[in-house]
Amino acid sequence: MPAQTEYIAGPDEVRQAISLLTEGEFLKLKRLAEQAISRLRRKIWSVDADDLLHDAILRLLEEKRRWKPKRVDLVGQIAGIIASIESHWLKCGKRSQPPLLEADQITDNADGEAVPTALALAADHRHGPEQRIIAAEELTEEQLFHQIEELFSEDPLASLVFSEWQRETTGPDIMKALDLTRQQYDTAVRRMDRAIQKRWPEGMPHVH
Amino acid sequence: MSTNTNSTKLDRLFANLAQGVENASPEDILAEARAEGQDTEQIALSVRSTLLDAVRSFEQRKLHAARHAYRKRSTELKNKRILLPETATARRALLISAASNDQRVARVTARFRDLKDLSDEDVQSALEDLIELGALEDIGKDNNDGNE
Numbered sequence: 308m309p310a311q312t313e314y315i316a317g318p319d320e321v322r323q324a325i326s327l328l329t330e331g332e333f334l335k336l337k338r339l340a341e342q343a344i345s346r347l348r349r350k351i352w353s354v355d356a357d358d359l360l361h362d363a364i365l366r367l368l369e370e371k372r373r374w375k376p377k378r379v380d381l382v383g384q385i386a387g388i389i390a391s392i393e394s395h396w397l398k399c400g401k402r403s404q405p406p407l408l409e410a411d412q413i414t415d416n417a418d419g420e421a422v423p424t425a426l427a428l429a430a431d432h433r434h435g436p437e438q439r440i441i442a443a444e445e446l447t448e449e450q451l452f453h454q455i456e457e458l459f460s461e462d463p464l465a466s467l468v469f470s471e472w473q474r475e476t477t478g479p480d481i482m483k484a485l486d487l488t489r490q491q492y493d494t495a496v497r498r499m500d501r502a503i504q505k506r507w508p509e510g511m512p513h514v515h
Numbered sequence: 516m517s518t519n520t521n522s523t524k525l526d527r528l529f530a531n532l533a534q535g536v537e538n539a540s541p542e543d544i545l546a547e548a549r550a551e552g553q554d555t556e557q558i559a560l561s562v563r564s565t566l567l568d569a570v571r572s573f574e575q576r577k578l579h580a581a582r583h584a585y586r587k588r589s590t591e592l593k594n595k596r597i598l599l600p601e602t603a604t605a606r607r608a609l610l611i612s613a614a615s616n617d618q619r620v621a622r623v624t625a626r627f628r629d630l631k632d633l634s635d636e637d638v639q640s641a642l643e644d645l646i647e648l649g650a651l652e653d654i655g656k657d658n659n660d661g662n663e
Binding site for chain 2: 322339382
């Protein structure tokens with residue numbers, strides 16, 4: 308029915324869908340957002356995983372991303388929006404501009420008085436404490452990869468996978484060579500991901 | 516200067532790590548986080564709260580836009596009302612004059628049998644209704660004499 312394919316979810320429906328998400332789905336969304344922020348840290352400092360998730364919902368409701376609940380689950384839809392926002396913010400970062408958040412669109416309060424937006428606050432490009440620490444930690448790519456390798460010193464499978472990645476071996480080829488199922492491979496990858504996240508919670512150091 | 520964005524090796528690492536999460540079922544992610552001792556309930560509650568806050572922000576933005584439109588309209592009306600004559604006699608004269616010269620005003624005032632018998636408050640109210648309807652657009656140009 309054409310009317311159904313054009314149907315876009317409103318705030319009540321999105322709220323309802325959020326309330327139906329499982330604990331695991333919330334965790335998956337959080338990790339997807341954290342990974343995106345970790346990648347963005349190379350260029351963008353003023354946003355975190357919560358900003359990204361907040362903006363994803365605003366974009367969903369602003370119909371910049373049309374969600375048809377009957378066809379795509381909310382987690383899948385938000386994952387797609389996160390990827391889109393990441394790409395957009397990365398472009399902003401490359402132009403040395405702070406990212407424009409949907410939440411920044413409000414520029415005055417209910418009384419019509421101007422309020423500083425997150426965008427305006429983010430426009431302060433002075434290095435914050437986190438940025439100063441990580442900037443001071445700048446490494447060569449080789450040093451960084453060596454430090455990552457050390458994280459897996461007690462995890463032989465992760466260590467093997469990581470060294471294969473450095474040789475540009477693809478996931479399917481690694482699975483084949485090591486006789487791993489998709490699940491075993493993905494589990495090892497997530498273990499590596501968590502180890503890296505734990506070591507550099509604010510993003511990996513810059514490399515030169 | 517950082518050249519991370521040009522590093523294909525680092526990009527490949529990020530892409531490989533991302534796949535592990537993208538391919539994972541929420542149940543696997545939950546089980547692994549619990550096994551690592553993370554407070555999964557607290558994390559889930561926090562994400563839930565962030566998402567619901569965003570829905571509220573969206574609704575407040577709509578409300579904000581409506582308030583803004585209301586304020587704008589109110590200011591416009593207030594500015595127009597300032598153009599009404601200051602004295603009750605002059606306002607009544609304006610209403611009678613407008614009703615005799617403009618068919619739209621005559622239609623609006625037809626419910627009153629005799630404009631001369633209207634209370635001052637009703638005259639004021641009728642003029643404000645006419646302003647809102649845009650039927651007295653020219654009063655500022657033609658009827659400022661009552662204010663002087």
